[in-house]
Amino acid sequence: MRRIAAFLRNSWLAFKGVSLWLNPQAYLTEKIVNPMFRLLFYAFLLAYGYKTMENATVYIFANAMLLSTISAFNGVGIIYFSERHQGTLIYTIMTPKSKFVVIFQKVLFHILDALITVTIGMLLAVVIFNFKFAGNIYAALLLISILGTVSVSAFGIFVSSFGLLTRDINMLLSIAESVVFLFSGANFPIKRLPFGLGFVSQILPLSHTVLAIRSVVRGNIWSGLKLSYMEIVVGLVYFVLSFFFIRFLEHQARVQGNSDLY
Amino acid sequence: MRYLRVFLAVLKMQTKISFSRNLFKFSVLIMPIFFSTLLYFVYDKASNSSSSYIMLGSAVASLWGVTCYSSAIEIERERISGTLESVSMTPIGFEFIIFSKIIANTVIGLISFGVTLVYSSLILQISLPVYSYRQFVLWFLILLFSFISMSFLLATLLTLSGNAFAWMSTVQYPIYFLSGMLFPVKILPKWVQYISSVIPIRWSMESLMKIVSGMPNSSIIPNLISIILSLLYLALAHYSFRIIEIKRRKEGTLGGF
Amino acid sequence: MNVAIDIHELRRDYVIRSILSNKIKRVVKALNGISFKVKKGEIFGILGPNGAGKTTTVKILSTLLLPTSGTAKVLGYDVEKHPIEIRKRINLVMGGERNLYQRLSTLENMEYFAELYDVPLKIRKKRIYDLLELAGLQEERWRDKVETYSKGMKQRLQIARGLINDPDFLFLDEPTIGLDPIGARELRNIVKKLKRMGKTIIFTTHYMQEADELCDRIAILDKGRIITIGTPTDLKKMHTEKFQIELILSFITHEHIERLQNLKYVNHMRTKELEKNIHLFIDTQACSEAVESVFNVLHGIPIQDVSIKKSTLEDVYVKLLGGEHNQS
Ligand SMILES: Nc1ncnc2c1ncn2[C@@H]1O[C@H](COP(=O)(O)OP(=O)(O)OP(=O)(O)O)[C@@H](O)[C@H]1O
Ligand SMILES: [Mg+2]
16 A cells, blocks of 8 residues: 555656746646647637538547547657656666656656546537537547547657657657647548558548547447457557667667756 | 848858757658658649649648747757757847857748658649739748747747646647648637637648639739738737847746746 | 785776767776775775776675676675675765765665665664764664755665675775765774674775874775785885975075985985975985984084975875876
């Protein structure tokens, strides 16, 4: 019991130490105001593109979910960068503890934090666009979004780990975010992508989540949940990849000797 | 003459600094591609206005991203390195230096235009019918003027606020949809349209869209509105800089509220 | 086994690549084949000008960097092959204000690092309190965020953090940089305390006095090579005369200078004109004999001031590294 408490406590500290959003005003801006504006922007864009609100509904809703899960991606993505910036990256490398545990502790609260955002995003979408679904549909959507958040966070760790080598992680994060966004299918059907680019979307996070959301919104809860299951597989693959990748990059950091440049 | 020299010096330095920043490269090179790709797949390719948005709209939208980002980082960087105060004490003045930087950033940001044009025409295979090049170029300069006036005003806001970056994203997205860069303002709810009508970019954008859709004559009035609004913004910004200056002297700090 | 560190022919190159083409722009040879040993329980100082390779050495030993060639063993473990074993037994403190979680408090930082080093839960709290006390961080600030601390407080916290895993071996890279004189002295006392606790310490600094006071042995590094190594006393003996006599005169003739230089006890002499006075610097091994003979020669010349100084580690440093060599 005490072990678990210590584990959680430490995950919390790991989060608190690198999270940018501990001041309430910044948190509100970052978590509610900015996502809302972004959502509005994409919603108008989609409404224009798909001519009628009916056509656009599913896309808008998927976007709302996507925008909020991406906040998990950004939260996680900044971890190694922030450690580098504060000069604590060297201790992340120097710790004799299992990297697996260290990484897990680092991301746990980012994921929990993102769940709050997802809930807020869903509320915003419902309030602003007046979506009306049955109760079990909401539940399924929430569950799917949670799984999507976990998966995109795993992808976030993967991208974030480049922060071990470079201090220019921001650009990488922005590019990754744009790519995930385009290939997720939240804005247009993946089928429209030319030359087998659809495959790329299969191996990126969130594409299955978007499909799942779409199917649930149409009332097919079970098939939606099944699609979500694939999302978890994708996330798991990224998590395992990140683990090996981080070990490799830590070695690389020792070769290059830039772990405390910032 | 002295001002021109300072401006050229700023332009030169700015080009160097900007390209050493990866987020800048992102805004200039990747964002336009992101926007045009997104629009390409979402919009109906058959319609003429779609291709204008995919090409012209994406370019303008990325320019806005670059502008926001540069204004924010200029101010934040000076604040972090503690030079905000020393810059504001130089005889040439904080206001002029920021103004030069903004113009420089806008000029450099034009690269994103080139990127969009090349990407949309070569890869997405979209063409943009321009009915009168001379007019287009002129209107385009007016658009740039509106950009400069807006980012100048933005810079004052960011100087006064504690954290420029948080504010930057808060301003960035609303302008995307308020100014009709990527879709017409008409689709917004009525009361939102009123808000958007005080934004000079919105009017410039409207005239440019008119030129590419073959209605050059009706594009003059919106442009006039744009110029007037831009001048108003400049005046407002100038006045705000005065206030900042007084505040700095009184409180000895530009650390924000 | 009594050897805590064993370095042999250690080299380290940094490759600087061009950002655009990834081509190699420059190779900096930070360490050019250094070898030395450090005994258990010793305080070992590494001195040298900026860029000499001190931090590089410390980083290699603390497993943050890999050597380009050569071997380095810490407590019997090779830094390349068994980093984890080493990491359990060492810790590193970098001088300066970074290397802490700025948004966490002292206690939270300590707790976090305790977890990273798997300090047993039972003793965790007590150890944290003991260490913070040892480092002399005022208790009423323990719950404030680190970003609100002064430099000295951060430095103290770093020391406490560096001891969280009760390391056998502590690396201190310029730990007193930016501390006020009292703070620096307190830090030196902490280091002495640590030595009494049986810890082995490697220590880099730019303050010669500090090195003289603390270190059992010292290595002076320059451009990635060891120039000399030994106890402070040995170094002073080896590289400088024991005393320096400084005389201030209103005038002096060439003849006098020549006669002085030929005196038996005068090993080396330098003159310098300052504010219309002549300063004579005389190095010697035998102080009283030298003073006597010098005074004999200078008979009749008004002497305004005399001072006698024992040579210091700084003299060794300046002598070895010369005046031309302040920065690199
Ligand atoms: N990451 C790096 N990339 C390239 N060169 C580096 C890097 N780190 C250090 N160097 C170079 O290696 C040499 C040794 O640096 P090091 O930091 O070990 O010196 P130092 O003795 O600690 O100096 P100081 O007293 O200034 O701390 C210097 O020439 C430095 O420029
Ligand atoms: Mg150093």
